[in-house]
Amino acid sequence: MALLQRWQQREWLRALDVAFVRSLNGIAPAAPVVQLLAALVSHQYGRGHTCLHLSQLWQDADSLLSLPPENQFAERFSERPNDVMSQYSLAECIEALSQSDWVTTVDSRGHPQLAQAAPLTLVNQRLYLTRLYQAEQQVVTAIRQRLQQPIKLPPAAPQWLAALFGDSDDGQSPDWQRLACALAAQRQFAIITGGPGTGKTTTVVKLLALLQRAASSPLTIKLAAPTGKAAARLSESLSSKVAEVSAMLPQAQPLPEQVTTLHQLLGVQPLRRRFRYHQQRPLPADVVVVDEASMIDLEMMSALLNALPAHCRLILLGDKDQLASVEAGSVLGDLCEGAAAGGYDANTIAQLQPYSAASLTPFAETNTAVGSAAGLPTNQCTVMLRDSYRFSAESGIGQLAQAVNQGATMDALGILKYGTDVSWQQPSLTHVADWAAAAYQTFFEAARSKPDNDETSLERWARGLLQHYTQFQLLAALRRGDWGVEHLNQLIRNSLQRRGLIDGRHQWYHGRPVMMQRNNYQLRLMNGDIGLCLWHPGMAQLRVVFAGADGRLRWLSPSRLSDVETVYAMTVHKSQGSEFNHCALVLPPQSNPVLTRELLYTGITRAKQHFTLLSAKRSIVAQTIEQRTLRSSGLLAALNEAQENF
Numbered sequence: 001m002a003l004l005q006r007w008q009q010r011e012w013l014r015a016l017d018v019a020f021v022r023s024l025n026g027i028a029p030a031a032p033v034v035q036l037l038a039a040l041v042s043h044q045y046g047r048g049h050t051c052l053h054l055s056q057l058w059q060d061a062d063s064l065l066s067l068p069p070e071n072q073f074a075e076r077f078s079e080r081p082n083d084v085m086s087q088y089s090l091a092e093c094i095e096a097l098s099q100s101d102w103v104t105t106v107d108s109r110g111h112p113q114l115a116q117a118a119p120l121t122l123v124n125q126r127l128y129l130t131r132l133y134q135a136e137q138q139v140v141t142a143i144r145q146r147l148q149q150p151i152k153l154p155p156a157a158p159q160w161l162a163a164l165f166g167d168s169d170d171g172q173s174p175d176w177q178r179l180a181c182a183l184a185a186q187r188q189f190a191i192i193t194g195g196p197g198t199g200k201t202t203t204v205v206k207l208l209a210l211l212q213r214a215a216s217s218p219l220t221i222k223l224a225a226p227t228g229k230a231a232a233r234l235s236e237s238l239s240s241k242v243a244e245v246s247a248m249l250p251q252a253q254p255l256p257e258q259v260t261t262l263h264q265l266l267g268v269q270p271l272r273r274r275f276r277y278h279q280q281r282p283l284p285a286d287v288v289v290v291d292e293a294s295m296i297d298l299e300m301m302s303a304l305l306n307a308l309p310a311h312c313r314l315i316l317l318g319d320k321d322q323l324a325s326v327e328a329g330s331v332l333g334d335l336c337e338g339a340a341a342g343g344y345d346a347n348t349i350a351q352l353q354p355y356s357a358a359s360l361t362p363f364a365e366t367n368t369a370v371g372s373a374a375g376l377p378t379n380q381c382t383v384m385l386r387d388s389y390r391f392s393a394e395s396g397i398g399q400l401a402q403a404v405n406q407g408a409t410m411d412a413l414g415i416l417k418y419g420t421d422v423s424w425q426q427p428s429l430t431h432v433a434d435w436a437a438a439a440y441q442t443f444f445e446a447a448r449s450k451p452d453n454d455e456t457s458l459e460r461w462a463r464g465l466l467q468h469y470t471q472f473q474l475l476a477a478l479r480r481g482d483w484g485v486e487h488l489n490q491l492i493r494n495s496l497q498r499r500g501l502i503d504g505r506h507q508w509y510h511g512r513p514v515m516m517q518r519n520n521y522q523l524r525l526m527n528g529d530i531g532l533c534l535w536h537p538g539m540a541q542l543r544v545v546f547a548g549a550d551g552r553l554r555w556l557s558p559s560r561l562s563d564v565e566t567v568y569a570m571t572v573h574k575s576q577g578s579e580f581n582h583c584a585l586v587l588p589p590q591s592n593p594v595l596t597r598e599l600l601y602t603g604i605t606r607a608k609q610h611f612t613l614l615s616a617k618r619s620i621v622a623q624t625i626e627q628r629t630l631r632s633s634g635l636l637a638a639l640n641e642a643q644e645n646f
């Protein structure tokens, strides 16, 4: 405990991690090494990892735990994790864990050794908070059950697919959209992954048309996304596609267009951990589609699968290369392991080949490069879309996103310098703030216009300004520190004040853009929703206007909004699921574990027309491209272990 407290004083551990161990000690004391490992599992959970790989801990505890935190690397500390772990052997530790009342040990056949669930679970050298282990097991079991029930397509399916896709297959390279449709139609669980504009939404609308057409009675289809913003985007994108697809394959039932958040879908109950829908009270649905699935954390995925009736299909859409969820887990990334190579087994090839003129042999598991994940169970339900229809071959944004994703540092640096719709600036901190304030200038000029005091003009004016605000957005990698969102917001506000664009003497002022920091069901506002504080001429007061998920404007008194922050700058994490015409990303000048390839890729792909990188140091850009987000998770291992035990 003394060591843990010293680590907490240095801010290496959270108070919560130490309190967790203290509370367990209050119930039953444990060996010092067990206490240490309990604190470390909790610490890792706080960093998004669902488990602690003990063998990796013994290889290099300092870097696995990121302790001391990166920005303190220059200083020499005693009692670093590597020093402490070297006092124990791995075998000795596993023995201590197995003897402890704090730990349930699960043997390789997946049976717990103790009847009661202890707070920690040890399985195959992976140590979990038991809650997370249970969530992982629920996900594994539900996915395996769904994969064991392949669905036969009706004989007319090839004609329907031809009606939806025409002659899109040139026989040279597979039409992955058509194959995604064919594969997902034959599975109870399917994943369609792909970068921006690769046609995930287009494909899923065609898939839903196919499923509805093949069903003997109309299907209840539910569409959802993890955030309000992502739900609104999917809704907008669907509305333009549904009519087109319905004309290709006429439907007796209209295809759905209404999208809710995942929390709304599962029926969030204020002040209760449990959702309204769960195993004993399943969601009334035959098909559930969830977009932006990279944002779903492990516990949410478990709740989702738990709430589905046994016959219900689940289709996940998302970009596997984006940042993982804010909460613990990297579910989509894990499930999509090996998706680029295909990894299809003979069965899957036999099911898909009739729908492709091009040979699928190069994507068979036997042809997957040695050492990569070949032929995983999840490969059999996953299709990766590969061609972007949003960015042309010449587009700098598309090329840059691809180079970053592939870790091609020199190419990415070249595109940043010479690319068409991308730019790279190397400003100081104050220049970043002034530059961003200048970029927001046209918005504040538009906000100066005065609407007539009638409802129609007021609505048009407010909608116009909300739309105007999506023209430009500054993103930052960090939340705290000089280059973090909080400080940047202050600097930009000061710069806008100096330019006379805002009257920022008070907290609330005309034009202030704010973002919800958590869901507020009473106000029907979701985490990530952006509103504008505007002078309401009718009320002669400041009001904050939001566009609700139902499309209606909602004018709220600022005093009702406690969970909002100014959003001249937002973190890349918060920007997931949103797009802006011009997006600028600022990177700090010092290395930091947060600066990863996935973060940069996510930032770049938020831009529709122009991307600007604001980073003073070339070496930081290069390091960011080379550093991967590594999240410890046992999901893939558990899926494979479940397969072996079956």
Ligand SMILES: Nc1ncnc2c1ncn2[C@@H]1O[C@H](COP(=O)(O)OP(=O)(O)OP(=O)(O)O)[C@@H](O)[C@H]1O
Pocket (backbone or CB within 6 Å): 177, 194, 195, 196, 197, 198, 199, 200, 201, 202, 203, 237, 389, 390
């Ligand atoms: N096979 C295709 N041929 C031509 N255009 C296509 C094709 N598939 C999709 N598109 C067009 O490409 C654009 C992007 O498609 P879509 O919105 O389905 O992609 P997405 O992967 O869902 O995008 P996002 O990155 O927004 O999630 C749309 O304008 C769509 O009409």
